[in-house]
Amino acid sequence: MTKEQVKEYYIRKNEIINLGERIEKAKSDATVIHDIVKGSSVEFPYTEHSIHVEGVDLKKTDHIRSMEKRLQKAIGDLLNLQREMECLLVKIPEARTRLIFERIVYDNKPLKEVAQELDCEVSTVRKLYSKVFEMDS
16 A cells, blocks of 8 residues: 555545535436326227326436446445555554554544644654555555
8 A cells, every 4th residue: 555545545535425415416406307298098089188297307317327336436446445554554563653544544634633642743643654655565
C-alpha cells in the first residue's frame, strides 16, 4: 500500500458520497408521466372509453440505473482498498503507529490534531506515518 492508494481511498469515498447524492436527486426529480388514451372493449367495439395511464420516463430510469451500477463498482473498489489498508494495519507492530495510521486514514484527522491527541510533535507523527509505507514496500 502506498500514500497514493490512501489518496485514492479518499477520492473513492467522496465519489461514492457524490454519486449517492446524485442518484437521490435524480430519483426525486423523476417525474411521473400522465396521459389519457382512448379505446373500446371487445364486446362493445363502438363505445369509446378513456383510460388514464401513468408511467416514468425510461431515459431517466436508465440513467439512474447506470449511476447505481457505477456506485456499486465504486463501493467494491473502496472495499478492496479498505482490505489492503487492514492488511497493512495488522503488519504494524507498534500500537502508537497503528493509532496514528487509523486517525489519519480512517478518521481523516490532520497531522497536527493527531499530534495533540498523542501529546507529541507533528514531525513525530509525520515520521511514524511515513514509516508505515516504508514497512509495506
